[in-house]
Amino acid sequence: MAKYETPMLDELENGPWPSFISGFKRLRDEHPDKRINEVAGSLLGQLEHSYETRKGYWKGGTVSVFGYGSGIIPRFSEVGDAFPESKEFHTLRVQPPAGNHYTTDMLRQLADSWEKFGSGLVTFHGQTGNIMFIGTDTENTQHFFDEINDYGWDLGGAGPCVRTGMSCVGASRCEQSCLDEQKIHRVLMNNFTDDVHRPALPYKFKFKVSGCGNDCQNAIERSDFAVLGTWRDDMKVDQEAFKGYLQTKGRQYIIDNVITRCPTQAISISDNDEFVVENRNCVRCMHCLNVLPKALSPGDDKGATICIGGKRTLKIGDLMGTVVVPFKKLETEDDYEELVELAEEIIDFWAENGLEHERCGEMIERIGLANFLEGIDVDVDPNMVNNPRQSSYVRMDEWDTEAEKWFERKAEAAS
Amino acid sequence: MSNAPRPPIESGCPDGFQYMHPMMRKHYGNWDYHEDPQPGVLKHVAKNGDTIYTVRAGTQRILDVFTLRKLCDIGDEYADGHVHFTIRSNIEYMVDDESRVQPLIDKLTEEGFIVGGTRNSVAMISHTQGWLHCDIPGTDASGVVKSMMDELIDEFKNWNMPNRVHLTTSCCQINCGGQGDIAINVQHTKPPKINHDLVSNVCERPSVVARCPVAAIRPAMVDGKPSLEVDEKKCICCGACFPPCPPMQINDAEHSKLAIWIGGNHSNARSKPTFQKLVAAGIPNNPPRWPEATAIVKKILKVYKEDAKDWERINDWVERIGWPRFFELTELPFTKFHIDNWRGARNSLNASAHIRF
Numbered sequence: 001m002a003k004y005e006t007p008m009l010d011e012l013e014n015g016p017w018p019s020f021i022s023g024f025k026r027l028r029d030e031h032p033d034k035r036i037n038e039v040a041g042s043l044l045g046q047l048e049h050s051y052e053t054r055k056g057y058w059k060g061g062t063v064s065v066f067g068y069g070s071g072i073i074p075r076f077s078e079v080g081d082a083f084p085e086s087k088e089f090h091t092l093r094v095q096p097p098a099g100n101h102y103t104t105d106m107l108r109q110l111a112d113s114w115e116k117f118g119s120g121l122v123t124f125h126g127q128t129g130n131i132m133f134i135g136t137d138t139e140n141t142q143h144f145f146d147e148i149n150d151y152g153w154d155l156g157g158a159g160p161c162v163r164t165g166m167s168c169v170g171a172s173r174c175e176q177s178c179l180d181e182q183k184i185h186r187v188l189m190n191n192f193t194d195d196v197h198r199p200a201l202p203y204k205f206k207f208k209v210s211g212c213g214n215d216c217q218n219a220i221e222r223s224d225f226a227v228l229g230t231w232r233d234d235m236k237v238d239q240e241a242f243k244g245y246l247q248t249k250g251r252q253y254i255i256d257n258v259i260t261r262c263p264t265q266a267i268s269i270s271d272n273d274e275f276v277v278e279n280r281n282c283v284r285c286m287h288c289l290n291v292l293p294k295a296l297s298p299g300d301d302k303g304a305t306i307c308i309g310g311k312r313t314l315k316i317g318d319l320m321g322t323v324v325v326p327f328k329k330l331e332t333e334d335d336y337e338e339l340v341e342l343a344e345e346i347i348d349f350w351a352e353n354g355l356e357h358e359r360c361g362e363m364i365e366r367i368g369l370a371n372f373l374e375g376i377d378v379d380v381d382p383n384m385v386n387n388p389r390q391s392s393y394v395r396m397d398e399w400d401t402e403a404e405k406w407f408e409r410k411a412e413a414a415s
Numbered sequence: 416m417s418n419a420p421r422p423p424i425e426s427g428c429p430d431g432f433q434y435m436h437p438m439m440r441k442h443y444g445n446w447d448y449h450e451d452p453q454p455g456v457l458k459h460v461a462k463n464g465d466t467i468y469t470v471r472a473g474t475q476r477i478l479d480v481f482t483l484r485k486l487c488d489i490g491d492e493y494a495d496g497h498v499h500f501t502i503r504s505n506i507e508y509m510v511d512d513e514s515r516v517q518p519l520i521d522k523l524t525e526e527g528f529i530v531g532g533t534r535n536s537v538a539m540i541s542h543t544q545g546w547l548h549c550d551i552p553g554t555d556a557s558g559v560v561k562s563m564m565d566e567l568i569d570e571f572k573n574w575n576m577p578n579r580v581h582l583t584t585s586c587c588q589i590n591c592g593g594q595g596d597i598a599i600n601v602q603h604t605k606p607p608k609i610n611h612d613l614v615s616n617v618c619e620r621p622s623v624v625a626r627c628p629v630a631a632i633r634p635a636m637v638d639g640k641p642s643l644e645v646d647e648k649k650c651i652c653c654g655a656c657f658p659p660c661p662p663m664q665i666n667d668a669e670h671s672k673l674a675i676w677i678g679g680n681h682s683n684a685r686s687k688p689t690f691q692k693l694v695a696a697g698i699p700n701n702p703p704r705w706p707e708a709t710a711i712v713k714k715i716l717k718v719y720k721e722d723a724k725d726w727e728r729i730n731d732w733v734e735r736i737g738w739p740r741f742f743e744l745t746e747l748p749f750t751k752f753h754i755d756n757w758r759g760a761r762n763s764l765n766a767s768a769h770i771r772f
């Protein structure tokens with residue numbers, strides 16, 4: 001086996017942060033399996049070549065496991081003659097458990113399987129949320145999948161399909177959680193298993209779940225279907241704990257860092273040092289709860305706000321998800337069923353009306369939110385806009401009918 | 416081994432409860448509050464008073480099986496055999512007794528992992544694959560991150576920042592690293608060079624034409640072969656044509672530069688979520704250590720640390736002090752390229768008499 005010199009990569013072994021290059025070298029020099037030594041050596045050689053020439057040398061292709069069309073990122077080296085042992089270096093995207101929890105036993109079992117068939121390199125997790133098993137050849141892709149699939153692991157999405165979901169740590173360890181994030185994550189994902197494994201949509205479609213407005217999962221910015229926890233009743237206030245904060249942090253600190261930072265000026269301190277909330281004007285932004293976690297908590301009437309159509313630049317520019325459901329109760333099995341039905345409705349409508357390589361949010365931009373809502377049979381709501389229309393260039397033939405619908409809905413809600 | 420193909424078991428997303436720490440399982444949905452006893456450590460208290468401590472550590476993210484097993488050994492010996500990974504690829508260990516926190520921190524530190532990344536620290540950089548595995552990367556990811564975290568390690572280990580700082584890197588303008596308080600992304604500066612010999616064999620030409628955001632690509636016959644041509648005056652060098660058509664070579668050892676964007680914030684706390692904005696470009700893509708990019712990031716962090724108020728994320732801070740002051744304080748040049756000209760750009764202009772002097 002040729003041992004490649006890696007003077008540039010060697011510099012990435014200096015410094016206090018853990019070095020991935022040192023890990024690659026351990027696989028090259030210390031692993032008992034010669035195949036892994038050779039793959040790691042060859043990979044280091046190609047990576048050094050990239051560093052020297054400032055170019056990447058991987059190309060895609062078509063690799064799949066039997067029965068699926070998705071879940072593998074195929075990589076064939078363009079410089080495979082020079083670095084033959086890593087000339088096929090595919091990644092398997094494997095769906096993590098909801099909430100990214102693992103036992104060390106399970107991690108060891110996965111490591112054992114990966115060592116048999118792959119490079120020995122793995123990431124928890126990629127930006128789409130998958131466990132990334134990085135580097136194996138076409139044949140071993142199938143063998144590795146067969147082995148881990150037998151003990152409970154399945155591939156995630158890649159290409160124009162429903163992608164692997166993500167959810168924050170949520171109810172398992174966070175007092176601000178307003179949802180059962182893991183249940184939502186699994187109910188949604190596992191309803192669309194077919195759409196994960198067999199890419200047949202205009203482009204990618206992502207589900208992400210965050211338990212509150214802090215949105216630790218980046219759901220609004222990074223997912224087509226964002227589920228965010230919120231509550232409808234009053235925020236809970238423990239006045240004793242608040243007084244504790246007043247004493248330890250000081251009045252000035254609380255005024256400057258909590259009261260005046262409220263985006264809707266919905267909070268104040270009373271003359272007898274109580275924390276006062278104007279709940280009808282609170283937007284559940286989470287700031288005061290973040291600063292005073294002992295004193296403030298979400299209310300009891302919890303549920304989800306659902307935003308649709310978030311994505312990054314390609315092709316028309318960045319889009320945040322837009323509110324399509326201001327509040328959805330998620331308690332009963334019927335509630336969850338309605339959530340799944342909404343997702344199905346949206347994906348079906350987009351599958352039918354989206355252009356090739358057009359994300360759901362881009363389609364909404366192209367056809368307008370009102371047409372989208374009509375297509376998925378959701379009623380308009382002022383929570384969906386920052387402000388009403390400012391352009392007068394619009395036809396409003398059906399104004400009276402539409403106004404009547406609003407009053408009917410109001411009457412129905414009141415009864 | 417039989418030759419009959421094995422049909423997959425379409426089990427989808429596994430249930431997290433089977434792997435979850437028993438204390439988290441017990442108090443699922445019943446947590447009362449949390450405290451931050453020290454950097455890298457979280458203390459969560461359940462409604463019945465039970466307490467769980469979490470120790471968070473940064474790793475090299477791309478783990479070799481030796482490192483993965485070492486992390487497991489630590490989990491078995493010093494924690495309870497359960498771990499959790501954060502969205503930024505940090506590993507978290509949970510223990511139910513305060514006395515077990517320091518030994519765990521000591522062991523992680525001894526083994527070279529970095530405890531920190533909580534609250535108002537600089538968090539681990541979220542990043543992608545780069546030259547190691549991507550088919551369209553303009554730079555490496557893990558190398559940039561390793562180099563930058565070497566320099567920012569004290570900010571990861573301590574609570575020196577006004578609020579948390581999320582960094583991201585991306586190896587092309589698709590920006591898989593995502594929005595960040597500071598994002599370091601490849602920015603191509605020249606139109607693609609086309610290998611006309613390959614286009615008709617490799618690319619589905621109508622898809623490539625459709626992919627261009629500014630309609631600068633059209634079908635053409637070149638040397639008698641069907642190919643594509645680019646209107647170089649219209650081209651914005653975004654690289655969107657490269658993924659569907661690798662002969663549209665956009666990466667260039669000299670002209671693929673880095674740009675820095677700030678103020679992306681996914682949280683709804685205080686203000687609505689925001690997208691990141693351009694602050695610096697033309698930064699050399701300079702492996703193996705990318706010192707120029709790191710220097711600018713450090714400069715921005717220094718000014719933010721000195722000037723921002725507690726709890727202000729970078730976007731909150733710039734919103735308060737204004738962009739002219741940001742450029743003044745960071746001594747970064749403001750150029751015509753900072754003025755947006757994409758659709759909706761007029762909304763980003765100052766149409767008022769609001770000027771700070």
